[in-house]
Amino acid sequence: MPENQKQPEAVRIADTVATDMGTQIDSPLNTGVVGAAAIPGVGTPSPVGGRLRDFWRIVTVNRKVTIGFFIIVFFVLVSIFGPLLVHQDPNALSNETLMPPSAQHWLGTTQTGQDVFAQLVYGTQSSIFWGFLTGVAVTIISLVIGLAAGYFGGVVDDIISLFTNIFILIPGLPLALVLAAFFPFKGLITVSLVIIITGWPWNARVIRAQTLSMRNRDFVESARANGENIWRILFSEILPNEISIIMAGLIGAVISAIVTSVGLQFIGLGKATDVTWGTMLYLAQNGDALFLGAWWWIIPPGLCVAFVAAALSLINYGVDEVANPKLRSEPQPKKVKAKLAAKAEKNEKAVA
DSSP states (O other): OOGGGOOOHHHHHHHHHHHHTTOOOOOTTOOOOOSGGGSTTOOOOOHHHHHHHHHHHHHHSSHHHHHHHHHHHHHHHHHHHHHHHOOSOTTOOOSOTTOOSOSSSTTOBOTTSOBHHHHHHHHHHHHHHHHHHHHHHHHHHHHHHHHHHHHHOHHHHHHHHHHHHHHHHSOHHHHHHHHHHHSSSOSHHHHHHHHHHHHSHHHHHHHHHHHHHHTTSHHHHHHHHTTOOHHHIIIIIIGGGGHHHHHHHHHHHHHHHHHHHHHHHHTTOSOTTSOSHHHHHHHHHHTTHHHHTOHHHHHHHHHHHHHHHHHHHHHHHHHHHHHOGGGOOSOOOHHHHHHHHHHHHHHHHHHO
16 A cells, blocks of 8 residues: 555554444545445435434324324325315205215215215315414414514514514404404405414514523524624524424414314304305304204314314424423333433443
8 A cells, every 4th residue: 555545543543443343433534335335235324214214203202292193194185185086066055955974975965955075175175274374474473573572682672572562462362353354355364364463472472582591692692703694693593492482383373273263264254155164163053053953064174173273282292291301291112211221230330
């Protein structure tokens, strides 16, 4: 080997020791392929595969998260593929009125002969889409306002906090009712705008408080000293440390958006021709479904709302338990117990 290609003595000794242990240390001077990549037919794990494994580990680490996740996945799949499989107009009228569930009409029909199953599938699409879209919009507004108020402080914080406190002091539901009643047009967009206007203050206040506690920490001061711009400090330094709070706020905002939209539509502040869970309940109430014994008309949309809200709540509680060990109530998996026992035994031997 030429002199200029010889490895330094320290690297050569380290590689020799590591080879004896069954591994090899990579160094800038060692370009050989070692490990799984050197085995024919086996490649190095891709970053995408690693992210998918991490995501699956998060989903399966807690039973509440697992149950809630699969319930939400089911409803999302129904909202995406359901309308493609149900080849029937949910608003189509027929002479088969108030028919109980049968092979022809899986969930029966309404007072005007509309198929309840078709309405439920199309209503799932509308309710899930607009619920998640509204929840994301509420979270983005809360995030921007909370970060700005917490980071800039001073007059900016005082003005933003004034408006936030005003919206917090005004009861959300009465304000939503007034706004929805006086909007010049009705529909899903109106309901979504009403929820966005009334739903942002609480999350914004939480994010502001968290940002206030972080703006003077060492890593933020270091970023300022290095000349980083404000946007980079906010979204690259502070924001990643608030992900858990933001995700909890997002889940809560989606739950609130779905439940509030169903409530506003149920009392008649939505558009009756829009096929959603709320309008199904509104029409069932106006059609005296309970008095007529048409349970199949009112129970399915109510169960859908309950299942989605419960699933998102389970995910929220499960994430809290994962993030905060004090809240954990589930038994640890066997693998974790074995690792902890092995670690404790190793510590005892080291002390001895």
